[in-house]
Structures are given as structure tokens and as C-alpha cells.
Amino acid sequence: MTDLDPVIHAQARLRVVAALSALGDGDRITFPRLQELLAMTAGNLSVHLRKLEDAGYVEISKTHRGRTPATLIRLSRRGRLAFEEYTEAIRTLLDPSQLGPTPSKEQS
Amino acid sequence: MEHDDDRPPADAATALQLIRDQRAATVSRLEPDARLIYWPWGVAWLVGFGLFFLRYSPDGRVLVRLPDWLPLTALFALLVAAGAIQAVAGARAYGQVTGDSARRGRWYGWAWALGSVSVYAAVGRVSEHLPHDLAALLWSAAAVGLTGALHLAGGAIWLDRDLFRLGVWISVINVLGVIAGPGWHALVISVAGGAGILIAGTIARLRQRRRS
Structure with a gap:
């Protein structure tokens, strides 16, 4: 398991990417909800999100919902592709x- | 886990299992329990239209002596309760997700609200000139017809075969009930409609279980 994408090939980040891949196309999730889904601490999740963002795999946007600031996260197109390639490689x-393109693509 | 979660999964099988589990857990946490979405409506139809049939029975008879106001009040209260339960369950599941699916859900909600207002405005205008039994038939047939059409639309929006099938079922029994006439319509909607929604909710729940 040497040429697997090192950004995704770490337990915590794999879970983050897998969870984000289950969202609908064009959907974003708030930071606290993602944290709750993954049962990670805020600090830990931030660290991993930073690494994923640096690789261009997730998009993090700050916005306001009413008066409270909110951080919204989603998998970028590049991140989705990297996750699909990783899953394919594992299979x-x-x-x-x-080998080659498998017919059994993950249905969402 | 805090310390070594930067490490790769032990092997390929573990990695694949991790992906499957996390995706399934996410999907099941991000959608409300189907029973909370369907069953309250099924109960509302079963009980509400059931009371209606017992009090305003076919051919002007009264099968059970209930106060005049009770059936409509009960039906209305049960429908409001079902809507509230659905709203809370939906908000808890989707509340922290924004984007296309939130917009889809919001617009679908608007279709229900605006559709109801426009249909009921017309029905209200006409029904005041009708005898009581025909007025009741017009109200419930219009409401059930709109519900059937919006279930069909919901099935099309989310490509949800079960929701679409429920829309077909509701539309068909509505036509049959209208043909059967005042009084009977309430019985058909109560039994066939209420049971149909309860069964659809059960099927949807079983599908959710199988996926997670």
C-alpha cells in the first residue's frame, strides 16, 4: 500500500473524506455537525481539514446564518475525484x- | 485515537470497511427516520377521516353520534401535528447542511404551502353554495388530490420510487372515493389512504435499515 494518496490514506482524514463524500453534490455541512458525525474534537478536526484544504480536497467557507458565523465544508471536485481514485485503488x-474500471461504482 | 489517527489504516480491507461504515453512518444520520415523516400523516388520515365517516356517513346517516365539530377539528389538529413532527425531524436531520438539497426541500415546502392556499381559496369560495355533504366531499377531494399530486412531484424531484408510488395510490383512491360519493370518500381515504401511508413509511424505514 505504497502509492496510495498520502493525504487521504490516514485514518482520520479518510473518515472525514468518506463522510463528506456522502453529502449530495453542491451541499455543504457546518463544522459542528461534521464534528458530531465524526466524533472528533474540534482541534483535531481542524488540523485534518487544514491538511485536506491545503491539498485542495475540501473547500471551507465562512458565512453567517442569521447572526451567528458558520463554517461550511464540502469536498471539492478534486477531492471527490481523489477519493474515488483511492477507493478504486483499495478495491x-x-x-x-x-483491474481497470470496475462496473460496481459506489452508489450514493 | 487522538495520537495515532494520522496513521494509515492497517490494511486495504480495513480501509474499505472504514469507508463503507462512515458513508453509511453519515447517510443515515443526515436523513430523518422515515417513520417520523410518514406515520403521523397516516394516523391523521386514518383517525381524522375515520371520524368523518362515522359522523357524516353516506346517505345522510349518522353511524356514531359525535359532536358536529369533532371530526373536522380532530382531522385539522392531527394534520398540524403531523406537519410539526415532520418539520422537527427534518430540521434535526438536514438542519446543518446547506446547499442544493436544502433548497430543494425548501422549494418543495413552498409548493405545499402555495398550492394549498390557491386550491383552498377556490374551494372555499364555491363550497359555501353547496349542501353540507357535497361541500365536505369537495374539500377533502381537493386536499387529497393536491397531496397525491405533490407526492408524485416529490417522487420526481428525489427520484424516490416509493414516494411516487404513494402519489399514484393516493390519486387513484381519491378518484374512486369521489365516484363512490359523499361519506364513502372519507371511508376510502381513511382506510386505503391511511393504511397506504403507514405501509409506505414502513417500506421506507426498511430501506433505510438495509442501507445502514
């Missing part, structure tokens, strides 16, 4: 016979 590792 190939598990079953090398299905």
Missing part, C-alpha cells in the same frame, strides 16, 4: 483480478 488491492 484493486483487495481483488487484483478486477
Whole structure:
């Protein structure tokens, strides 16, 4: 498991990316809700989000919902692609016979 | 976990399992329990239209002596309660997600609100000139017809086959009830409509379970 994308190939970030990939296209989730879904501390989640943002895999936007500031997160197009490639690579590792494009794409 | 969560998963199988579990957990947490969305409406129709049938029975009879105001009040209160339960369950599930699906849900909500107002405005205007039994039939057939159409639309928006099927079912029994006439319409909607919604909710819940 050497040439797997090192940004995603870490337990915590894989969970973050997997959770974000389950959102609908064009949807963003607030930081506290994502934190609750992943059961991570705010500090820990921030660190991993920063790394994912630096790689261009997530988009983080600050906005206001009513009067309270909110941080919204989503997987970028690039992040979604990287996650799909990673999942594909993992599947190939598990079953090398299905090299190339597999018909069984993850349905959302 | 705080310290070593930067480490890669132990092996490929663990990684794949981690992806599956996290996606399934996220999907199931981000959608409300289908029972909370469907069942209150099913109960409202079953009980509300059931009382209506018992008090305002076919051919002007009265099967059970209930106060005149009770059926409509009960139906209205149960429908409001169902709407409130759905709103709370929906807000708890989708509340922290913004974007396309939130907009879709909001616009769909507007379709219900505006559609109801425009249909009821017309029905209210006409029904005051009708005898009581026909007025009641017009009100409930218009309400049920609108509900059926919006379920069909919801099925189209979310490509939800079960929601679409429920819309077909509601529309068909509405037509049958209207043909059967005043009094009978309430019985058909209570039994076939109420049960249909309860069954649709059960099927939707089973699908949710299977996915997670």
C-alpha cells in the first residue's frame, strides 16, 4: 500500500473524506455537525481539514446564518475525484483480478 | 485515537470497511427516520377521516353520534401535528447542511404551502353554495388530490420510487372515493389512504435499515 494518496490514506482524514463524500453534490455541512458525525474534537478536526484544504480536497467557507458565523465544508471536485481514485485503488488491492474500471461504482 | 489517527489504516480491507461504515453512518444520520415523516400523516388520515365517516356517513346517516365539530377539528389538529413532527425531524436531520438539497426541500415546502392556499381559496369560495355533504366531499377531494399530486412531484424531484408510488395510490383512491360519493370518500381515504401511508413509511424505514 505504497502509492496510495498520502493525504487521504490516514485514518482520520479518510473518515472525514468518506463522510463528506456522502453529502449530495453542491451541499455543504457546518463544522459542528461534521464534528458530531465524526466524533472528533474540534482541534483535531481542524488540523485534518487544514491538511485536506491545503491539498485542495475540501473547500471551507465562512458565512453567517442569521447572526451567528458558520463554517461550511464540502469536498471539492478534486477531492471527490481523489477519493474515488483511492477507493478504486483499495478495491484493486483487495481483488487484483478486477483491474481497470470496475462496473460496481459506489452508489450514493 | 487522538495520537495515532494520522496513521494509515492497517490494511486495504480495513480501509474499505472504514469507508463503507462512515458513508453509511453519515447517510443515515443526515436523513430523518422515515417513520417520523410518514406515520403521523397516516394516523391523521386514518383517525381524522375515520371520524368523518362515522359522523357524516353516506346517505345522510349518522353511524356514531359525535359532536358536529369533532371530526373536522380532530382531522385539522392531527394534520398540524403531523406537519410539526415532520418539520422537527427534518430540521434535526438536514438542519446543518446547506446547499442544493436544502433548497430543494425548501422549494418543495413552498409548493405545499402555495398550492394549498390557491386550491383552498377556490374551494372555499364555491363550497359555501353547496349542501353540507357535497361541500365536505369537495374539500377533502381537493386536499387529497393536491397531496397525491405533490407526492408524485416529490417522487420526481428525489427520484424516490416509493414516494411516487404513494402519489399514484393516493390519486387513484381519491378518484374512486369521489365516484363512490359523499361519506364513502372519507371511508376510502381513511382506510386505503391511511393504511397506504403507514405501509409506505414502513417500506421506507426498511430501506433505510438495509442501507445502514
